[in-house]
Amino acid sequence: ELKEMGIDPFGGPFNQTHHAEEILQDFDAFENETVSIAGRIMAKRGHGKASFAHVQDLTGQIQIYVRLNDVGQETYDLFGKLDIGDIIGVTGKVFKTRMGEITVSAEELALLTKSLHPLPEKWHGLKDVELRYRQRYVDLIVNPDVRNDFLARIKAIKAIRQYLDQQGFLEVETPTLHTIAGGAAARPFITHHNALDIDMYLRIALELHLKRLLVGGLERVYEIGRVFRNEGISTRHNPEFTMLELYQAYGDYEDMMVLTENLVAHAAKAVRGTTVIPYQGETLDLTPPWPRLTMIEAVKQYTGEDFSAIQTDEEALAVAEKYKLKIEGTPGWGKVLSEMFEEHVEQHLMQPHFIIDYPIEISPLAKKKKDNPALTYRFEAFVACRELANAFSELNDPLDQRERFLAQLAEKEAGDEEAHPMDEDFIRALEYGMPPAGGLGIGIDRLIMLLTDKASIRDVILFPTMRPVTNQ
Numbered sequence: 001e002l003k004e005m006g007i008d009p010f011g012g013p014f015n016q017t018h019h020a021e022e023i024l025q026d027f028d029a030f031e032n033e034t035v036s037i038a039g040r041i042m043a044k045r046g047h048g049k050a051s052f053a054h055v056q057d058l059t060g061q062i063q064i065y066v067r068l069n070d071v072g073q074e075t076y077d078l079f080g081k082l083d084i085g086d087i088i089g090v091t092g093k094v095f096k097t098r099m100g101e102i103t104v105s106a107e108e109l110a111l112l113t114k115s116l117h118p119l120p121e122k123w124h125g126l127k128d129v130e131l132r133y134r135q136r137y138v139d140l141i142v143n144p145d146v147r148n149d150f151l152a153r154i155k156a157i158k159a160i161r162q163y164l165d166q167q168g169f170l171e172v173e174t175p176t177l178h179t180i181a182g183g184a185a186a187r188p189f190i191t192h193h194n195a196l197d198i199d200m201y202l203r204i205a206l207e208l209h210l211k212r213l214l215v216g217g218l219e220r221v222y223e224i225g226r227v228f229r230n231e232g233i234s235t236r237h238n239p240e241f242t243m244l245e246l247y248q249a250y251g252d253y254e255d256m257m258v259l260t261e262n263l264v265a266h267a268a269k270a271v272r273g274t275t276v277i278p279y280q281g282e283t284l285d286l287t288p289p290w291p292r293l294t295m296i297e298a299v300k301q302y303t304g305e306d307f308s309a310i311q312t313d314e315e316a317l318a319v320a321e322k323y324k325l326k327i328e329g330t331p332g333w334g335k336v337l338s339e340m341f342e343e344h345v346e347q348h349l350m351q352p353h354f355i356i357d358y359p360i361e362i363s364p365l366a367k368k369k370k371d372n373p374a375l376t377y378r379f380e381a382f383v384a385c386r387e388l389a390n391a392f393s394e395l396n397d398p399l400d401q402r403e404r405f406l407a408q409l410a411e412k413e414a415g416d417e418e419a420h421p422m423d424e425d426f427i428r429a430l431e432y433g434m435p436p437a438g439g440l441g442i443g444i445d446r447l448i449m450l451l452t453d454k455a456s457i458r459d460v461i462l463f464p465t466m467r468p469v470t471n472q
Contacts, residue, residue, distance in 0.1 A: 001081065002078075002081065002111070005074075005078065007111060009111065010113055010114065011087075011110065011111055011112040011113055014036070014089035014110060014112055015036055016036055016037060016038040016057075017035055017037075018035040018036065018037055019037070019057050019059040019060075020037065020039070020055070020057050020060045020061055020062035021060050022059070023035060023062060023094055023102065024060065024062060024102055027094070027096070027102050030094040031094055031095065031096075032093055032095065033093065033094055034091065034092065034093055034107075035092070035093075035094055036089065036090070036091040037055060037057065037089070037090050037104060038055075038057060038087070038088070038089040038090070038112060039055040039057035039087065040055065040086070040115075040141060041053050041054070041082060041086050041087075042054045042056045042061055042084060042119075043084065044082070044084060046066075049067065050067045050068065051065075051066045051067075051079065052064070052065055052066075052103075053079075055088065055090065056141075058147075060144070062102065062103070062104060063097070063101050063102070063103040064090050064103065064104045064106055065095075065097070065103050065105045065106065066079050067105070067106070070092075070105065070106060071106055071107065075108070075109050078111060079109055083118070084115075084119055085117070085118060085141075086111060086113065086114055086115050087111075087112045087113040087115070088109060088110060088111055089110045089112050090106045090108070090110075091107055091108040091109075092105045092107040093107070119138070119141060120138065120142065130466075133458055133463075133464050133466060134466055134469065136463055146459075149448075149454065149459065149460065150460075150462060152448070153452070153460060155270055156267045156270060156271050156444075156447065156448055157444065158270075159266055159267045159271070160224070160244060160263060160266075160267055163262075163263055163267075164246065167220070167259075168220050169220040169221060169222045169246060170218055170221050170222070171222055171224070172210070172213060172218070172221050173223065173225070174206060174209035174210060174223055174225070175203070175209060176202060176203050176225070176226065177193070177201070177202065177203075178201045178202075178203050179198065179200060179201070180201070180421050180422075180423050181201040181204050181421065182205070182207070182208050182421060182426065183203070183205030183206065183208045183365070184204045184205035184207070184229075185362075185418040185419065185420065186229040186230075186418055187204075187229060187230040187231055187417060187418060188202060188229070188230055189201065189202040189228050189229075189230045189239075203227055204227060204229050205243070205245070205441070206225055206243055206245040206441075207245060207365065208423060208426050210222075210223060210245055210246075210439075211394065211429070211430075211434060211439070212426070213247075214249050214434050214435060215430070215433065219248070219249040219435070220246070220248050220249065221246065221247055222244065222245065222246035222247075223244075223245055223246075224242065224243070224244050224444065225242070226240055226242060227242070228240045233465060234457075235456040235458070236386060236446070236457055238461055238464050239465050240465065241443065241445050241461070242443075242444040243441055243442070243444065244440075244441065244442045244444055245441045246440050247438070247440075248438045248439075249436070249437050250435055250437070251436075251437060251438035252377060252393040252437075252438045253377045253379055253391055253392055253393045253438055254438075255438045256391035256392075256438040256440045257290075257354050257381075257391070258288075258289075259438075259440060260354075260389050260391065260440060260442070261286075261288035261289060261290045261352070261381075262288055263442070264286055264352075264383075264388070264389075264442075264447065265286050265287060267447065267451065268286050268451060271452075272451060275287040277450070277453070278453055279384050279450055280384070280453065282350055284351060284352070284383060284384065284450065285351060285352070286383070290352040290353060290354055290381070291351075291352075291354070292353070292354040292379075293353060293354070293355055293356070294356050294357040295337060295338070295355050295356070295357055295358055295359070296308050298345045298355055299337060299344070299345055302345045303340060303344045305319055305340060307333070307337045307340075310333065311333075312333070313331070313332045313333050315333075316331075316332065316336040316337070317331055317336065319336055319340065320336045320339065323340065323343065323344070325340065326339075328415065328416050328418075329414045329416030329419065330410070330414045330416075333374065334361035334374065335359070335361050337359050338359055338361075346382065346385055346386065347385050348385070349382040349383075350383075350385055351383070352381065352382070352383045353381070353382050353383075354379045354381055355381075355382060356378070356379040357369060357372075357376070357378070357379075358376050358379070358380070360374055360375065360404075361407075363376040363378045364395075364404040364407070365392060365394065365395055365404075366392035366393065366394070366395055367393040367394065367395050367396075367397075376392065377393030378390075379391055383450060384450060386446065388442060388446055388447060388450070389442045389443075390441045391438065391441070392438070392439050393436070393437075393438060394434070394436075394438065394439045396430060396434040396435070396437065397430070401426075401427055401430055404420075405421070405423065405427070406422070408420040408421070409421070409422055445460050445461060448460040
């Protein structure tokens with residue numbers, strides 16, 4: 001029907017001069033001024049010779065007034081055939097209706113894109129949650145809060161980049177395809193490179209290439225990039241997610257703690273305007289400094305078990321048996337301590353905490369503590385009872401690193417699928433000399449969950465991983 005009228009239903013370019021929000025926020029400056037707006041029709045009413053509609057753009061909705069005498073018969077007839085969901089461009093003067101609503105009085109109106117599907121009337125609610133994730137494009141149209149959450153995500157990442165750039169860090173890009181799945185304990189996705197006829201892995205971490213750059217003399221580097229782990233899907237886990245990793249030559253894990261709390265506070269201020277934020281019915285205070293507890297102190301505080309007094313693997317295993325802990329690979333003192341922490345402490349860490357001094361068995365890339373070689377200069381930051389950040393004083397001794405990798409290979413042979421593989425090229429890089437350094441990794445998606453008060457990671461990833469639907 002539109003084509004019979006000589007109208008292209010999928011239009012052409014339109015010179016959009018203004019957005020809804022700027023007009024609504026500064027009516028005095030725009031009154032009687034001519035503006036050109038573009039967006040989607042979200043509501044439409046009226047008949048006879050005058051009609052109203054609400055048009056939605058990136059910033060919100062604004063009312064338009066379309067009158068036969070102003071636009072002419074042909075355009076008015078076109079407007080009458082338009083549906084909710086269609087995208088239009090409107091040029092006209094800004095005024096206030098008798099009801100006091102700021103409105104654009106159309107002088108010209110063009111159809112830019114015809115929508116072939118009706119917008120859903122009721123999109124909210126749990127029954128539609130799967131559909132919302134699958135059809136995020138519709139979710140963004142009809143749920144302004146969802147759009148605002150993703151704009152907040154963009155704002156937070158921009159603030160992180162700005163903060164790190166100001167601290168003298170250089171943003172770099174490193175490979176996504178790796179020949180060894182290293183830098184973390186996780187199962188990789190495996191693919192095959194046809195030309196080289198080798199299996200390759202989607203990266204499970206950014207770490208090992210960034211450390212090579214420290215060897216090369218780039219003293220402060222960071223990357224915000226996609227990481228892939230072939231593991232379960234839950235409210236906290238998506239198989240592909242966004243990580244920030246950074247490395248600072250001549251720093252240590254103390255420097256990383258200060259950087260972490262300040263970086264998170266900076267992002268919170270950028271998104272929420274404050275460091276005290278609501279999260280799932282709780283109030284979180286992200287204001288630095290955050291309290292610090294060793295893992296041994298934390299386990300003792302919440303379980304009464306004192307691992308500083310437990311000296312042997314046998315004693316530790318007796319504790320594991322008492323608490324019915326499941327230990328993967330070769331069970332030992334450090335693994336039992338870590339498992340006790342995960343099972344009995346994490347759920348208590350609602351407010352920000354740094355848990356420091358992790359066992360060496362679970363920290364193959366962190367420096368040993370001088371006063372206790374069973375522990376490392378490593379911390380994890382916990383907020384809202386889950387890990388937000390992981391950081392070390394980085395191991396830069398190539399001989400020690402080789403021994404750690406060999407111990408991890410033994411773990412792999414004992415059945416721990418997530419143990420770290422040997423990486424000869426990384427050891428070679430360390431043999432050239434890597435300066436002492438602090439390194440930090442922050443899960444960007446989990447940070448955005450905190451800043452937008454979301455319980456599920458799927459609510460902060462535009463297109464979360466979903467099982468395909470066969471009949472769409």
